[in-house]
Amino acid sequence: MSQWDLRALETFSAVVQAGGVGKAARALGRPKATLSRQIRELEQSLGVRLFERGARDLRPTAEGRLLHERTRAALHDLGEARQLLLDGSARPRGPLRVSAPVLLSNLFLGRLAADFTARHPEVRLEIAAEDRPVDLVEEGYDVAIRVNPDPAADLVGRLFARDELLVVAPAGWRRPPADDAEPHRVPAVVNTATAPAAVWRCVGPEGELLVEAEPRLRLSSLLMVRDAVLAGAGVAQLPLSLVHGDLASGRLQSWGQAPDRTVELWALHHSRRLASLKIAAFIDFICDAFPDRTLTAAEGLEKA
Template sequence: MDLLALADFNLVARHGGFGKASRATGRPKATLSRRVAELESGLDLRLFERGARNLKLTEEGRALFERTGRLLAELDETTSAIASGGHTPKGKLRISAPVLFSQSAMGKIAAEFALKYPEVRLEVTTEDRPVDMIEEGYDLVIRVNPDPDESLIGRAFLRDRLVVVASPALPRPTKDVAAPGVVRGAGERQRWRVMTPSEPSAISIEPVLGLASLIMVRDAVRIGVGAARLPISLVAHDLADGRLVNWGDIDGPEIALWALYPSRRLLSARVSAFLDFLKQSFPNGTPDELAAYINR
């Protein structure tokens, strides 16, 4: 198989068209078209459906793109590593991170990493959706309790837990009375099961505010408008200072933040450096470490 033709096919697939790939890379559009046609002829397969205005991968084309994209990226990283001595992280590092972690900690992490590795151009996007690492060109993603994915591997580097918090001025509700609540998004009346020092119990909540982010939820709870479920790392400082009180830990699975990447083989120096940096920033991966980092 012609490796150059395969590389050009991946360029076109990644950018979604011959013209876009040509503009992004500076390679002639006619050359890209010819290389892809030669690859299709050699494989005796149609890799793209060519419409009047758009280009779409066939089922066979998508399978080839998914399986060869990582291999070509690893090959490129290997040659770059050899050329640079193999140990100096450099080049672009694209990361996708969840909204709350980005708002509370990622700015500091990114800045400190950039100071330590000035030859790495770090780009961080913030979103909670499960991005497609290969198609969207990410080197690493950070996700909360991710679903199993055979194409990705990684490690949990932080753990957190949810607690119900409120202003000290807000009375804790009795069994038959609902407390005003601040929730993320829209919500109807609900019951939150919590663990207390004595025994498990349930708190009835009547939402009075629906807000888009947990940072907003925390700020509203500080004002005293209602109770909320929040990560302990986000409110540990408020609890220590007495601005908020803890009504109990949510009875449920813990929150784990994972750093995920496509392959362990030939892991780039950039990704390895960032994974090591996360480990150095949170050596034990506890909620207390994250809380201290946020409020440092």
């Protein structure tokens, strides 16, 4: 057997993902003895042990984990290409894992995910809401949605929406006079996930305003920050997409936009892998959901 026998590698990957030879055999519909033999032959060919064999479980060794991490994406792409050739179709299909920010997920992605799977029923979409920079290859994600991503040579994608950051205040609070040289000290609700700033600059119809934010509350969720402002705890910097309805109803007021705080949302995939049909379909879909590239809760969901 050659060192990199494709069937043996596919068997190895299936055993790792299933957590055992028996489970993998049932999932693949192949004899357990055949899978065990292929694993042994692969270990002999590579000259390393790929599994620690316990009484009840089968765990990959350090070499086994490395092999799985380095071949998982390639095996997935080969499997997808094989299926397209077998059925002669060019339809998006298979599992699609997406990492997305929590706020965007809460506001938009439930409805959009349902619409996407209705259009592409052969895609098994999974969206993980998390505010962290995931590693697409190491963690098995196909797409990452990121806010103001750092330029990265290993990621490519498309900008699908922009948002505005506003300084918002409870209804009835008086906006300090604009164009004063000195900042106005105001009680504030701040998000613990962002670096604190001593002075907030905002620009509205009344002119430019400098706000010295005096933190009264520190909250880790922007939804909690909004609710605290609605309850009268202080002013806050919040995205328009989150407070669009509250501003329209008069429950909150905007003191102006933060002109130096741009908000861009990108859908990214790994540059070392060709975008598969399902990745391309998802990125096209989310871009089409916001044709004017404006991210507001009401407009975004209506157009989706």
